[in-house]
Amino acid sequence: MTGAPLTDDLTGPVLVVGAGLLGTSVGLALRARGVEVFLTDVNEENVRTASGLGAGSAAKHPAELQLVVVAVPPDHLGPAIAAALTDTRAVVTDVGSVKGAPLAEVRSAVPDAALARYVGSHPMAGSERSGPLAASSVLFDGRPWAVAPHAGSSEEAVAVVTALVEACGATPFRFSPEEHDEAVARTSHLPHVVAALVAGALAGAPPEHLVLSGQGVRDVTRIAAGDPRLWEQILTANATALTGLLREVRSDLDGLLEALEDGSRHDLGDILGRGVAGTAAIPGKHGGPAVAETGVFVAVPDHPGELARLFSDVGDIGVNVEDVRIDHDPGRPVGLVELTVATDRAEHLQHALAGRGWSVHR
């Protein structure tokens, strides 16, 4: 045992198929580590742009490649992965949001020997923007990245894909393709469609009712602003896992309607209590167990110098901030800043900030 990092397994050359946001970001991260990268895209302009940014070479790639990273839209994953397995002898991965449906397509298109070189993966990173100009070498920095070998994937291929994840600065988590799709149905696709349903209900509201919108409804609906064309593809590809969950949610919704109609506090309390348990089940932000956190609210004049002064004071006080949220007052230039801190530090922070003249409450 030499203690050498696993990323020694990634020696290149690497071919990135699809020079959009994710593909170009992979290229930038690998180039920053000195790995040789080649780029292709059905859109030549994307290749020129990504190459110009330093994400890799636009030249024809050599016959011998160590790894092909397929970073094309969900609808095109299956054929693109199959083509990479057929055209090269390299390990092949993809960065799509769903793993089972493309695998089924690939399995029907290539022999088992070639299929052994395929290990699907999925970085938990993205952006509201798309295309190579939105790319960044640090897009994946510290993010979870699912590595999802199928039953026939070779361990060598798994090691290469794991090395890719680490070279991009992300944290690998291993799943089977089915487990991955169930996990993201629950943690990503269900929240997305439910946010869209709640936001859809706002679209039908009299506009004057929406002045009563607070941080809660903003939080619940934020992700519903995502690109419908992309989400159509993702949700369709994961339809099986998602419809199973949606049927459970519909059944819970029926239970909720019944409890409201019957005035059954007990059943209503059960549903709400399960929600509380679910929020506590999400891992802590540092990957450890969830820690009790409390919001401390500070009124801050809405210009950037005041935020700097606030965080300078928080730094002096020495309390670590787990999250920040700015809730602007309607109609005036003051923001209420919510500092989320460990519950056992909240009182100290509150009093220390008040002592420095901040208008603060919990």
Next chain:
Amino acid sequence: MTGAPLTDDLTGPVLVVGAGLLGTSVGLALRARGVEVFLTDVNEENVRTASGLGAGSAAKHPAELQLVVVAVPPDHLGPAIAAALTDTRAVVTDVGSVKGAPLAEVRSAVPDAALARYVGSHPMAGSERSGPLAASSVLFDGRPWAVAPHAGSSEEAVAVVTALVEACGATPFRFSPEEHDEAVARTSHLPHVVAALVAGALAGAPPEHLVLSGQGVRDVTRIAAGDPRLWEQILTANATALTGLLREVRSDLDGLLEALEDGSRHDLGDILGRGVAGTAAIPGKHGGPAVAETGVFVAVPDHPGELARLFSDVGDIGVNVEDVRIDHDPGRPVGLVELTVATDRAEHLQHALAGRGWSVHR
């Protein structure tokens, strides 16, 4: 016309019934403006605590009061409002989350002449904590506060309650009780129950699946952590408006399930597109029209001094920050800070921060 502020209408004395979070905060805000405040609570300890904090007097209130503010839990609103109207000649308001159900109880308990002195209201403010110790004179600062007179409310009573809202530093918005209840069913109660359903689905997940939880699911489920005992009362009191909306959502959910089962991209796109429209319908954070915003992501070592340095740089660069979110990397001490800024300022901020050595992307 003297240009005198409307708050001249609030001269006191004011009686606050219920010295919990909201009642004590009202007392503190009014005392800060020199208004005489008296406090009562079924729990004597709450009165002593609130009075000790400076929220008003624990002594017996005088017979002549200008205003009674009822700040008791939702289940007890109707009787407490009726008692205030019967026992005093003052204007009476309450700060409950639902307006129609308590009004119906009050209407059946007092004559129309007394009912004219009642104007329900609802401040859009709260805290995860409760009780007088969580109170603050600035809890309502800049928040929307619904003023909801019924058809028989006198304009004089409306003026006094509006003056209360302004004395507390909040912004009054006038609704009928029915409109108010429909508005909060959509902007508050529906998001809450749907967040509880999504969070409930997480409670049933294998824990290892939840490492893939990102900011999206955290945002969608955050409010589901609220106190089930309080929410049972709120949802029950607004059952009529809420069940109507929930039936619409169930029908949309059925349409979504059908679209997923049929593979109908068109129908799926319609539902997602309505969601996008809904997110755009929420008023801008400053109360004006929604402005296009973009997230700029900055990797920041996870200790408070670094946040201060970041906001100091943002201040120097001169770009206004509309919102902040910290997404901690699982398993290491770095946070990815998302600065939400006007879209037309994002590129400038990104380049200027990169020029100061920050690791930044969009």
